[in-house]
Amino acid sequence: MAANPYQKYKQVSIMSASREQILLMLYEGAIKFTKLAMKALEEKKIADRGQNILRAYDIILELHATLDHKVGGELSKQLEQLYLFMMDQYTQANIKGEMAPLQANLKVLENLYDGWKQAIEKIKKDNDQKGA
Secondary structure (H helix, E strand, C coil): CCCCHHHHHHHHHHHCCCHHHHHHHHHHHHHHHHHHHHHHHHCCCHHHHHHHHHHHHHHHHHHHHCCCHHHHHHHHHHHHHHHHHHHHHHHHHHHHCCCHHHHHHHHHHHHHHHHHHHHHHHHHHHHHHHHC
């Protein structure tokens, strides 16, 4: 049976992605699954809500596990606190079936995504200028 061309493309794009691109992909995934959980909550689809919360939770858990406090210093400590907060919010959203924790996480995720994206673009721009 032939592999789905889209799945094959996604697999190749992930395998060839830089660490920075993977970080952004993880945030994009967490944002997507949080939004899907919010939609499922509105539609009272409990199983879908739980599944999407779990996917977002797993992404945050992975981001938390990859923090390097020796290299990251104060930033990694702040990220750790945010990740722990978000994991707690996902748990609360799943247990209580409330929208507010998901909204809080979405706001944090979008802010983190925007911040990382800007930082990565700045680094690339600085590196391009050095190479010129």
